[in-house]
Amino acid sequence: MxxxxxxxxxxxxxxxxxxxxxxxxxxxxxxxxxxxxxxxxxxxxxxxxxxxxxxxxxxxxxxxxxxxxxxxxKKTLLNGLSFTVITRDAVYPIAQNIHKAWLFLTPPEGPFVALHSSSTMQHLAWRTPVTLDNRRISIRFGPNLFVVRPDRMRKAMGIALQVTERAGGKWLSPLLLDRKAAAGYHGLINPKAEALLEAGERDFLVNLAAGERWALSATMNAKQPLPERPDPITETLIAKL
Structure with missing residues (x-):
């Protein structure tokens, strides 16, 4: 193990x-x-x-x-690993949405550890399992241990683009999403989009896992961030140790 x-x-x-x-x-x-x-x-x-x-x-x-x-x-790594993906040879930051899109839509090969703080000075690294298969990502978001399946993320994003096209081309998210995954509306079907969803699309969206709904809050938005692999911060962290 x-x-x-x-x-x-x-x-x-x-x-x-x-x-x-x-x-x-x-x-x-x-x-x-x-x-x-x-x-x-x-x-x-x-x-x-x-x-x-x-x-x-x-x-x-x-x-x-x-x-x-x-x-x-120690404080150096409690803070330094707060928003990161760690592979065998590098540490990548994922604080920005374009970098979250890289992880959730086009993830690196395993093994890696994915961490995302929900506040300051959280213990994340030692209590997060290693992702071995990038078809099923384990990521710790503060106290929550989430699972994100990139194929379902990509399908959800495809549905969002189809809904937007049916709405005349102006961005329309089919889901109401909260980046903290705490609001009562988080994960609900957007009433403005409901009539534009086909039955299979609606069923798919309401059955997404909690981690996928949270991950979509970073990718399913009007800016539609394209996946971009971040530059590693490995040497910067090593210099602080």
């Missing part, structure tokens, strides 16, 4: 912090990412504060982390 912390450590060429202790007890695993910790491996004890809100995502309550998660818990 490939853990997110292992992939990120490879991309950023991470090495263990100096002075970490060596695990001497029976084999166990990291309380955060679930990486194995065997006798002789480097680790760190970790004390979680009273306001640590991600306890439900811990792999184990054993109070230790692997050397990789020592890095992932």
């Amino acid at each position: 490939l853990h997110s912390s292992e992939l990120i450590a490879q991309a950023l060429k991470l090495t263990p912090d100096a002075g970490l202790p060596t695990w001497q007890d029976a084999a166990t695993h990291c309380s955060h990412c679930a990486c194995p910790i065997n006798p002789g491996d480097l680790f760190s004890p970790v004390a979680l504060g009273a306001f640590f809100s991600d306890s439900r995502d811990l792999a184990a309550p054993n109070g230790i982390v692997c050397w990789r998660c020592v890095h992932l818990r």
